Amino acid sequence: xxxxxxxxxxxxxxxxxxxxxxxxxxxxxxxxxxxxxxxxxxxxxxxxxxxxxxxxxxxxxxxxxxxxxxxxxxxxxxxxxxxxxxxxxxxxxxxxxxxxxxxxxxxxxxxxxxxxxxxxxxxxxxxxxxxxxxxxxxxxxxxxxxxxxxxxxxxxxxxxxxxxxxx
Amino acid sequence: xxxxxxxxxxxxxxxxxxxxxxxxxxxxxxxxxxxxxxxxxxxxxxxxxxxxxxxxxxxxxxxxxxxxxxxxxxxxxxxxxxxxxxxxxxxxxx
Numbered sequence: 001x002x003x004x005x006x007x008x009x010x011x012x013x014x015x016x017x018x019x020x021x022x023x024x025x026x027x028x029x030x031x032x033x034x035x036x037x038x039x040x041x042x043x044x045x046x047x048x049x050x051x052x053x054x055x056x057x058x059x060x061x062x063x064x065x066x067x068x069x070x071x072x073x074x075x076x077x078x079x080x081x082x083x084x085x086x087x088x089x090x091x092x093x094x095x096x097x098x099x100x101x102x103x104x105x106x107x108x109x110x111x112x113x114x115x116x117x118x119x120x121x122x123x124x125x126x127x128x129x130x131x132x133x134x135x136x137x138x139x140x141x142x143x144x145x146x147x148x149x150x151x152x153x154x155x156x157x158x159x160x161x162x163x164x165x166x167x
Numbered sequence: 168x169x170x171x172x173x174x175x176x177x178x179x180x181x182x183x184x185x186x187x188x189x190x191x192x193x194x195x196x197x198x199x200x201x202x203x204x205x206x207x208x209x210x211x212x213x214x215x216x217x218x219x220x221x222x223x224x225x226x227x228x229x230x231x232x233x234x235x236x237x238x239x240x241x242x243x244x245x246x247x248x249x250x251x252x253x254x255x256x257x258x259x260x261x
Contacts, residue, residue, distance in 0.1 A: 028258060070258075077258035082225040082232075085253050098176065106259035117257040120223050123212060124177035127257070149211055 005155040006057035007101075007126050007142045008038065013060055014159050018137035020065060021105030021130040027074035031065040032088035033101040033126060057158075058100050058126065064088045077116075078104045101126030101142075108132070111139040113152045121145040126155055168193060168245045172202050174209075175251050181208035195226060196239030198249050213251070225252045 009017075020029045038057045066084050070077040080088075080102065092099050102125060106112075111131035113121075121127060123145045131138040143152035173187045182188065188205065192198035199220075203210040213224050220226065226233045227250040233241045243249070 030255070070256075073258075076260045078256065080255035082252040082254045085255065102255050102257075104257055109259035114257070114259055116260065120256040122175075122177040122223070122253055122255070124180060147208070 004056065005126075005144055005153065006158050007128070007155050008057060008059040008158045008160060010060075011159050011161055013063060014140060014157075016063055017103050017128060017130050017140060020063070020103075021107075021132045022135055022137045024068070024074075024105065025132045025135045026107045028068055028070075028076065028078040028105050028107060029065070029130075030068050030078040030080055030102065030104040031063055032080075032085075032092070032099045033060045033103055033128060034062040034064055034088070034092045034095065034097045035060040035100045036097055037100070060100065060126075061097055062095065063103070064091050064099075075107055076109075099125075101128060103128035103130065105130045105132050105137075108134070111141040113143050118145065118149070118152060121149075121152070123147060123149075127152070128157075168243055168247070170198055170243045170245070170247045170249055172198050172249045173251060174202075175253055177253065178209055178212055178251070181212070182206040192243055194239065194243060195228060195233055195241045195249055198243065199226070199239065223254045223256055225254055226250070227252060 035058055038059055066080050068074050069079040069081055088099050106129055111129040127143045130140045142155040142157050144155050146153050169189055169191050171187050171189050174182050174185055179186060190198050190201040192201060215221050228241055228247055
């Protein structure tokens with residue numbers, strides 16, 4: 001049985017994701033989630049089973065906003081180049097973190113991954129989506145692509161105060 | 168020719184948690200083929216159903232994108248570093 005995934009994020013960073021989505025509306029925003037896996041969260045069942053992805057929770061410690069390179073269709077598409085990915089990874093390393101996922105917005109669409117999102121996704125990463133309706137940020141959700149690429153698995157979001165998040 | 172292939176973070180769980188692996192290969196294609204033979208679960212994330220590299224999978228030989236060289240036919244020499252670097256894409260509608 002698959003173990004539930006959890007993404008921990010401070011209320012401050014969650015609000016920042018919402019603000020970034022609102023700020024680029026009606027275009028999609030995008031950027032990297034910088035953080036770390038929560039080592040204490042390796043599930044016992046996963047360890048015993050030797051599951052491929054045995055860490056069930058991770059914490060977002062920062063954001064790395066990026067330019068949406070899809071200037072041909074920014075209202076319903078985003079793109080982060082390999083060079084941008086390397087920049088994000090460098091920024092994460094400097095802070096002793098790693099890139100644990102990506103965020104983007106869905107202008108006037110629900111915060112659910114599309115078929116296009118799935119077709120272009122990587123496993124392991126957390127994909128945070130913020131829905132923005134008429135410039136107002138609404139739901140924030142997070143997802144992980146499953147091993148056979150057939151679907152995204154929802155990832156629970158645990159919002160903590162800044163003090164609890166350890167920042 | 169022994170070459171090293173780096174494995175990006177999102178794929179390491181399918182490669183025994185390795186961040187790189189070494190193969191004897193004369194081309195990028197040979198190296199990737201050996202990579203996915205050793206770690207079969209990588210294949211679906213690197214290649215589409217037609218056996219082509221997925222658009223968001225970027226492969227470099229040292230610092231050069233193979234798209235500007237000879238793609239998977241790019242020859243390799245001893246000591247070359249083949250890097251698999253993600254790009255990220257998505258969007259709200261089909």
